[in-house]
Each structure stands twice: as C-alpha cells, then as structure tokens.
Amino acid sequence: MTSMSGLTDQLSEYCPSCGTERPHGVSVTLVTESDETDNAAYSREPYRVSECLNCGRRTERRMNDA
Template identity: 55%
Template sequence: MATTDDAFNGLTEHCAHCELDTLHEVSVQIRTESGKEENAQFSREPYRVTECQRCGNRTSQRMNNA
C-alpha cells in the first residue's frame, strides 16, 4: 500500500528491485496501444507509472484491466 510522504512530492511504495519501501515518483501516462494509424485515436489507455527514487527502477501498470 502506498503512503504519502511530506518530505517530497511522491509516495512511499515497495520496490521489488530494492526489496524496501522507498520513495517513488508516480504519474499517469496515456499510451496508444494500436499499431494501426487509423485506429490509434481509439486505443489510448491510462497507465500508472512509478519510478523508485533510490534505484531508478520504473514500472507501469495498465489502469483499465477489468
């Protein structure tokens, strides 16, 4: 579970690479999933992207996985 940290604009989360709870920068990116240009406007999906501020490991997770 993520927690807020008042020392920095980020979240404290578990980093699988560091195997510790570390400060992460978290953002949401809209990514185009279709390789076909004519359908690209209909294939955009939100992804939650986290980057560990200790080791730099980045992970992304599709947010619409129902």
C-alpha cells in the first residue's frame, strides 16, 4: 500500500485514548491499494487520517466506506 500526502487541517475530535475532545491533525491521503503496477493507477482510494495532537493516536478510514 502506497500513500500520497494530502491537505492537513486541525479539528477538535473525541479521542478514545485521552477520553475527551482533543485537537487532531486531519488530512486526506490517496492510498494505492493494489501492489500490481499495471493497475496501481486505478486502485487509489481517498483515506481520512486523524491524529491526536495530545497522545499521537492515529486512525485511518477509507472514505468510500463511510
């Protein structure tokens, strides 16, 4: 799986590790889901990446599954 960095912003979200609302760095990243080079250009999917700026917990969610 390969990723390309996207835009980043900060939002206040609930963090299960901290147990409260905390600032998070939020970005959208394109991830290549196929390891086959012939089809790699067609297997990129957007992922929402959220990282707690307090504890560092990181979550990734495929946006097409939302």
